[in-house]
Amino acid sequence: MAVARTPRGSWIAAGLQALTAGGVEAVRIELLAQALGVTRGGFYWHFADRQALLEEMLDAWEGDATTAVIEKVEAAGGDARTRLQRLFTVAASGDGLLTDIFTDFAVRDWSRRDPAVAERLRRVDNRRMDYMRELFGEFCTDPDDVEVRCTLCFTVWIGNRLLDVDHGERSPAEVMELIQRRLLQ
Template sequence: MTCTMAVARTPRSSWIAAGLRALTTGGVEAVRIELLAQALGVTRGGFYWHFTDRQALLMEMLDAWEQDVTTGVIEKVEAGGGDARTRLRRLFSVAASGDGLLTDIHTDFAVRDWSRRDSAVAERLRRVDNRRMNYLRRLFGEFCPDPDEVEVRCTLCFTVWIGNRLLTVDHGERTPAEVMELIQRRLIE
């Protein structure tokens, strides 16, 4: 009688998550198979059970990121129901939470940096940003009849979400979180 043992493979999702962590902390150059294997505590050979090469991993990382920051966020927001203002408040909360690796603003920044050097990534980022803006337009458009006002609010909302993480400004007696709350209230009034 022979005894065979099943070989436990590192799941594909673990490689993708490790790749996104590497991208976030070190840029696309840090997404290297041998470094990911080391971070996961496995051999490089396990990588090839899931991916043909590094490029295949990079594309799946972008797929996972895109799914999480668009469809995933929209589904979370819509699942709670409510009117447009309620859903916008929920969107602000989800975006501020950085709930998970992919929705973290630093991953978003890393993808934006990567897009400056790779036209395919730039096109993917444009698609994601357009989907985000279209969702905002739909929400703001439910209670704001002026298309120009909708565009202004959407652009302010999106740029505040991104730019707020880059500021190192003092707000007097207010905390950054209090200022964000004021901005959000102003946008949805």
């Protein structure tokens, strides 16, 4: 009779959930096993140690929050403005397979204490910015304008989740729509 093992992806997803909820210190094998309803032994079937899990969590975050998003935007095609609108929609939806903006926040927090994570975050952020530069560059001829639009997009995407403000008669979604329209002019 074959022994059922908890899939590797379940450990990674549980690790990302723990990271998002409590920071890297919350990613502990015992706690993950408890959350998954299994013993610790299954962990070592997939990972040599906690550090190996942390690396795979970063790989999953990068793939889900960057590579998969770009692939999803590109798959449907369209001109640069259409793809940017799709990027805004996908980024705002938070419908990642494993991660969302709060996982991104957790990785950013972790990067403040771990130089290797900081380097990974820098690479991911640069990839995201390069993708937006490519798209904005298709209809903006001024490199300064491209850089401003990309930086505004990125900071609005991150900062929007940190604000708790009233927008008068407008909803936060309506304000985001206004921002997107302005950026795409």
